[in-house]
Amino acid sequence: MILSPYGDVKTLNPQGVIPVGYYKYVKEIYKGIRKKIKEPENKDLRALIFERKREWRKSPSVMRVEKPTRIDKARQYGYKAKQGFVVARVRVRRGGMRKPRPDSGRKPKRMGVKKITPSKSIQRIAEERAQRKFMNLEVLGSYWLWEDGQYKWYEVVFADPSHPSIKNDKDINWICEPQHKHRVFRGLTPAGKKGRGLTKKGKGAEKIRPSLRAKGRKAK
Numbered sequence: 001m002i003l004s005p006y007g008d009v010k011t012l013n014p015q016g017v018i019p020v021g022y023y024k025y026v027k028e029i030y031k032g033i034r035k036k037i038k039e040p041e042n043k044d045l046r047a048l049i050f051e052r053k054r055e056w057r058k059s060p061s062v063m064r065v066e067k068p069t070r071i072d073k074a075r076q077y078g079y080k081a082k083q084g085f086v087v088a089r090v091r092v093r094r095g096g097m098r099k100p101r102p103d104s105g106r107k108p109k110r111m112g113v114k115k116i117t118p119s120k121s122i123q124r125i126a127e128e129r130a131q132r133k134f135m136n137l138e139v140l141g142s143y144w145l146w147e148d149g150q151y152k153w154y155e156v157v158f159a160d161p162s163h164p165s166i167k168n169d170k171d172i173n174w175i176c177e178p179q180h181k182h183r184v185f186r187g188l189t190p191a192g193k194k195g196r197g198l199t200k201k202g203k204g205a206e207k208i209r210p211s212l213r214a215k216g217r218k219a220k
Contacts, residue, residue: 023072030070053146056153061091062133068155070143077141077157077190078172084163086137088156090126094147122152123191124184130156131184137161138175139184142191 037046068074096117137158145153161176197208207219
């Protein structure tokens with residue numbers, strides 16, 4: 001077993017040598033993690049996950065954390081361990097929309113209660129809730145942490161556009177420009193672009209741009 005600050009995983013080869021970079025190794029931990037914790041040899045990882053989940057359920061729905069849980073994903077969205085970057089953990093309920101059941105009579109199929117899904121993903125909802133909690137920051141991206149039968153947890157990476165360390169960082173100071181203000185509410189984060197269908201291009205994506213609404217919602 002290889003001990004990591006993010007849990008225990010099996011060695012990646014019989015010689016006990018990690019043949020990849022550190023971030024790829026951390027990424028390997030979360031690959032198929034829900035199946036891994038069910039394996040008998042990963043009891044330490046299973047205990048770590050359940051301990052964290054017990055703590056996360058008791059914590060507020062939007063909570064600032066000191067360090068990212070998945071450092072590889074946080075770095076993917078531009079996070080650096082310095083002032084100006086903030087990480088928050090968000091808890092969102094799972095499932096479709098909770099629609100009230102009408103009192104007046106109608107056919108059951110016309111009730112409009114079951115199988116009604118929101119037009120945006122739960123991850124986008126988590127990002128927007130976190131943004132409303134930290135209005136002076138800007139969302140860079142978010143990533144999945146864990147889920148159970150009731151909740152999903154995400155971590156949202158922020159940057160402070162008014163902080164000197166962000167303004168002087170050539171890798172991230174694009175976020176300080178005014179056109180990026182509250183970008184999460186306009187679907188400009190990676191999760192937002194995915195929900196708008198902007199990960200596709202070429203044949204089959206003719207109705208996606210400039211927006212779904214501009215083309216009469218024919219793309220989805």
